[in-house]
Amino acid sequence: xxxxxxxxxxxxxxxxxxxxxxxxxxxxxxxxxxxxxxxxxxxxxxxxxxxxxxxxxxxxxxxxxxxxxxxxxxxxxxxxxxxxxxxxxxxxxxxxxxxxxxxxxxxxxxxxxxxxxxxxxxxxxxxxxxxxxxxxxxxxxxxxxxxxxxxxxxxxxxxxxxxxxxxxxxxxxxxxxxxxxxxxxxxxxxxxxxxxxxxxxxxxxxxxxxxxxxxxxxxxxxxxxxxxxxxxxxxxxxxxxxxxxxxxxxxxxxxxxxxxxxxxxxxxxxxxxxxxxxxxxxxxxxxxxxxxxxxxxxxxxxxxxxxxxxxxxxxxxxxxxxxxxxxxxxxxxxxxxxxxxxxxxxxxxxxxxxxxxxxxxxxxxxxxxxxxxxxxxxxxxxxxxxxxxxxxxxxxxxxxxxxxxxxxxxxxxxxxxxxxxxxxxxxxxxxxxxxxxxxxxxxxxxxxxxxxxxxxxxxxxxxxxxxxxxxxxxxxxxxxxxxxxxxxxxxxxxxxxxxxxxxxxxxxxxxxxxxxxxxxxxxxxxxxxxxxxxxxxxxxxxxxxxxxxxxxxxxxxxxxxxxxxxxxxxxxxxxxxxxxxxxxxxxxxxxxxxxxxxxxxxxxxxxxxxxxxxxxxxxxxxxxxxxxxxxxxxxxxxxxxxxxxxxxxxxxxxxxxxxxxxxxxxxxxxxxxxxxxxxxxxxxxxxxxxxxx
Ligand code: SF4
Numbered sequence: 001x002x003x004x005x006x007x008x009x010x011x012x013x014x015x016x017x018x019x020x021x022x023x024x025x026x027x028x029x030x031x032x033x034x035x036x037x038x039x040x041x042x043x044x045x046x047x048x049x050x051x052x053x054x055x056x057x058x059x060x061x062x063x064x065x066x067x068x069x070x071x072x073x074x075x076x077x078x079x080x081x082x083x084x085x086x087x088x089x090x091x092x093x094x095x096x097x098x099x100x101x102x103x104x105x106x107x108x109x110x111x112x113x114x115x116x117x118x119x120x121x122x123x124x125x126x127x128x129x130x131x132x133x134x135x136x137x138x139x140x141x142x143x144x145x146x147x148x149x150x151x152x153x154x155x156x157x158x159x160x161x162x163x164x165x166x167x168x169x170x171x172x173x174x175x176x177x178x179x180x181x182x183x184x185x186x187x188x189x190x191x192x193x194x195x196x197x198x199x200x201x202x203x204x205x206x207x208x209x210x211x212x213x214x215x216x217x218x219x220x221x222x223x224x225x226x227x228x229x230x231x232x233x234x235x236x237x238x239x240x241x242x243x244x245x246x247x248x249x250x251x252x253x254x255x256x257x258x259x260x261x262x263x264x265x266x267x268x269x270x271x272x273x274x275x276x277x278x279x280x281x282x283x284x285x286x287x288x289x290x291x292x293x294x295x296x297x298x299x300x301x302x303x304x305x306x307x308x309x310x311x312x313x314x315x316x317x318x319x320x321x322x323x324x325x326x327x328x329x330x331x332x333x334x335x336x337x338x339x340x341x342x343x344x345x346x347x348x349x350x351x352x353x354x355x356x357x358x359x360x361x362x363x364x365x366x367x368x369x370x371x372x373x374x375x376x377x378x379x380x381x382x383x384x385x386x387x388x389x390x391x392x393x394x395x396x397x398x399x400x401x402x403x404x405x406x407x408x409x410x411x412x413x414x415x416x417x418x419x420x421x422x423x424x425x426x427x428x429x430x431x432x433x434x435x436x437x438x439x440x441x442x443x444x445x446x447x448x449x450x451x452x453x454x455x456x457x458x459x460x461x462x463x464x465x466x467x468x469x470x471x472x473x474x475x476x477x478x479x480x481x482x483x484x485x486x487x488x489x490x491x492x493x494x495x496x497x498x499x500x501x502x503x504x505x506x507x508x509x510x511x512x513x514x515x516x517x518x519x520x521x522x523x524x525x526x527x528x529x530x531x532x533x534x535x536x537x538x539x540x541x542x543x544x545x546x547x548x549x550x551x552x553x554x555x556x557x558x559x560x561x562x563x564x565x566x567x568x569x570x571x572x573x574x575x576x577x578x579x580x581x582x583x584x585x586x587x588x589x590x591x592x593x594x595x596x597x598x599x600x601x602x603x604x605x606x607x608x609x610x611x612x613x614x615x616x617x618x619x620x621x622x623x624x625x626x627x628x629x630x631x632x633x634x635x636x637x638x639x640x641x642x643x644x645x646x647x648x649x650x651x652x653x654x655x656x657x658x659x660x661x662x663x664x665x666x667x668x669x670x671x672x673x674x675x676x677x678x679x680x681x682x683x684x685x686x687x688x689x690x691x692x693x
Contacts, residue, residue, distance in 0.1 A: 046097070065132055138521050187225040190302070229246040
């Protein structure tokens with residue numbers, strides 16, 4: 001294990017204490033003028049409790065965290081708050097925020113000749129040293145161009161020189177950032193906590209003369225991809241022939257990973273917005289990564305392995321943030337919080353403390369088969385409005401294909417429990433257009449929704465919320481075709497008719513948005529020209545159904561002679577993919593194997609409770625699954641962390657720990673053992689085998 005894997009993230013980087021300035025922000029008069037001209041001026045005021053005030057002249061690096069969405073969405077994003085907090089702990093860095101201005105604000109900025117400015121000090125974007133964009137969704141790309149343009153920064157990285165800010169980006173879309181690569185100087189792959197600090201260090205130590213030298217320095221940082229150092233080459237039929245690295249010794253860029261999440265300090269201060277935002281509550285990340293292996297889920301592959309936080313500091317910290325912020329709700333976040341191994345004791349302890357204050361705890365992402373009566377009984381102690389479950393597919397056959405482990409009777413039981421405990425409505429998330437989907441699967445979706453409604457005696461509203469499957473890079477379905485807009489609308493109309501007949505609710509996703517998302521999700525660098533044209537034609541907020549200008553997008557594709565359908569085609573297995581040089585840690589051969597077993601309807605075991613299937617994400621030295629459950633909590637040994645004494649204490653020894661479906665395990669010697677009594681043994685340890693790429 002390297003020393004850096006153990007040390008707290010900020011240790012030895014800048015030992016001076018950070019200094020905050022207590023004065024409120026001085027809004028420049030010219031910006032103040034605009035507030036009365038736009039809708040929701042609170043989006044631009046930046047005077048929230050918890051916002052960091054520093055003296056900009058006392059720092060060496062000024063960092064703008066940029067989120068290409070409106071304030072209400074941007075401010076709800078926990079990742080942004082984590083980086084904001086982490087960067088501002090350093091005395092030599094001042095990190096501020098800048099969000100996408102709504103259309104009215106953009107028009108006013110342009111009319112008044114003003115630049116897009118930060119929320120904290122109203123500093124124009126081009127006066128920052130580093131601007132870091134969050135890439136969460138492909139349909140925010142035109143907003144990124146609008147923000148750069150409004151901020152006075154040349155759009156193309158090749159047009160910037162030493163006077164301009166360094167423009168970087170990170171987030172899930174970074175794992176195929178090719179369509180937007182020409183606009184970015186560097187891209188952070190994977191966990192950002194260490195990488196942004198390294199980027200800030202590199203900028204601080206740069207002599208501000210030769211930009212190419214800065215890029216060369218960035219390219220040596222683990223997890224940092226410099227697009228200008230890679231050149232795509234194409235076959236005459238349009239397919240990629242190769243992505244040629246400038247340095248043949250570095251043909252790929254491997255993602256950055258925080259091996260132990262407990263090294264990342266918990267959020268030091270909670271930003272409390274002065275207007276309603278989408279997720280208005282304290283949020284804590286309880287774990288990162290997911291090894292359930294749902295074959296459509298990009299996050300489940302790019303954030304491997306599973307890394308849990310120690311529950312004990314989480315408990316104390318939740319109380320601190322609630323007290324400081326005055327919030328009456330807390331959300332425990334992860335890709336699948338019901339699978340956090342200490343969820344039962346943590347929730348029990350939290351609710352005992354918080355329920356008397358009427359503070360609600362929510363687990364926004366919980367799989368159907370992770371729900372049990374312990375969990376639900378605790379959650380319902382404070383609030384019971386609506387509940388959401390994600391069955392994803394309507395038939396067992398299709399659920400096997402996509403690796404959703406729950407059975408129909410488990411969903412019905414969960415619904416009975418949910419309604420029985422007093423929830424009054426239920427929303428079910430599904431996808432349509434999944435590989436191998438047939439009409440039977442869609443009719444199964446309707447039948448399943450009807451069954452769930454019956455579990456509540458048809459007394460409560462039940463809604464099927466159906467999005468369209470978009471194949472994502474770095475997943476086993478990255479080679480699958482995406483269905484057309486016409487096919488999507490045909491399937492949606494079948495569902496609309498059948499659900500309505502049974503008096504069930506139906507929500508659907510705009511087929512055109514999924515189509516565009518699919519183009520850019522698996523797109524290549526040639527799409528940058530389309531983005532530029534679309535931006536110039538006026539495309540903004542393309543992820544908003546009422547804002548997306550389909551007509552302008554059609555023009556942008558036509559003007560650049562790009563056939564968007566081509567990006568939806570099925571890819572052959574030996575094709576060079578635009579993201580092949582961006583290494584998520586999971587081997588391509590593993591994804592191909594998963595694709596093969598998907599069609600055989602074979603489930604792959606969860607490696608945090610059964611055995612390793614050698615995806616490539618762990619090196620088993622510094623990087624591996626880290627769990628904190630007491631022995632038997634999830635039916636397996638704790639691979640990474642130690643058994644936490646607090647978690648043991650929270651659940652008395654004679655209490656049967658809910659193991660849900662995992663009552664039997666297969667150990668390394670292929671013996672079936674009882675999960676609740678099995679002792680940790682070498683038989684259950686991993687057999688190490690290097691994955692082939
Ligand atoms: S390498 Fe093995 S243990 Fe690690 S995430 Fe992949 S399958 Fe799980």
